[in-house]
Amino acid sequence: MVNDVSRKIHFFQVEWVKGNGERIQKDLKFIESILNSYSNQIIKLYNDELFIRRHGVKNNRSFWRLEKIRKDELPLKFNELHLKEDPLNLQEHEGLAEPSHFVIFDGKIIGAEYNHYGVRWVNSKLVRIINDYLSNNSTDVVRVEIKPIFRKELYNLLERFIEIRGITIKIATNYARLLAKEDPESFGKMFSAAELIDGVWLSLGVTIGSRKHVEISKFDRIKESIKRLLRHPEATENLRAINIRGRLEGEESIEEFNLLEEMLVSEKRVAKLDERSRAVNPESMFNAIVDSYYAFENELKEYIKRS
Secondary structure: OOEEEEEEEEEEEEEOHHHHHHOOOOOOOHHHHHHHHOOOOEEEEOOOOEEEEEEEEEOEEEEEEEEEOOOOOOOOOOOOOOOEEEEEOOOOOEEEEEEEEEEOOOOEEEEEEEEOOOOOOOOHHHHHHHHHHHHHHHHHHHEEEEEEEEEEHHHHHOOEEEEEEEEEEEEEHHHHHHHHHOOHEEEEEEEHOOHHHHHHHHEEEOOEEOOOOOOOOHHHHHHHHHHHHOOOOOOOHHHHEEEEEEEOOOOOOOEEEEEHHHEOEEEEEEEEEEOOOEEEOOOHHHHHHHHHHHHOHHHHHHHHHOO
């Protein structure tokens, strides 16, 4: 009997950026035309080797699988009869595949499986693949942003803060440097005191205080910086923690909130591919993503721009 496993599903908004900075949304055919040019191909992306495969289109939804291929640093196999370990002895052209599944809804929303062993954050890889295409092909847009979707209550929560005792952020240093370059006014100052060594995680604590004792413009700017940090296309892959400790309007006590817990995410039981594999059955995973989309449909509508 094939068991099932638990899988988390995250949702992302797709926006296209024109040369003048205007952000627009496009239909499913546009993003499909780009991804189809990579379908059934091996993609070398920095240190990763990826394989992308299209599983079809139905009801203005496009079904895909993005696989992470491992050809080195492989485990050994164990022989229980002889109580010994042996190499896997894969051919040079063979490797291990860890698939992550995703569904594109109307070209505007993506629901994606979080696979700890494969591509954890599908949106980040798709951004790099698509932007590589856009840099080499002439279209009416210059880049794509595929941004994590948070519960609407998160932004209402941020607006209710009247005192922020502290903000704790754990962020990849390479990402911190990128943000500082993109937005020197907000993030440049935030990360200026840190020594940004490549390839490590930076833990940063910031103390602010009460809105009474901080210029309102500065206080609001801090909250806007947090919103931009959360909505950045690379946030999911490069943020491990962002906690705010403070007091909300109408409350007396100081509370701490983990903002990453406010991502729009569902958790479903999904059938495994077989008894021995840790991969999931594609149809079962796609159905789980579609079911999760319907469960969040009212919230997701807020992120669809009507043309």
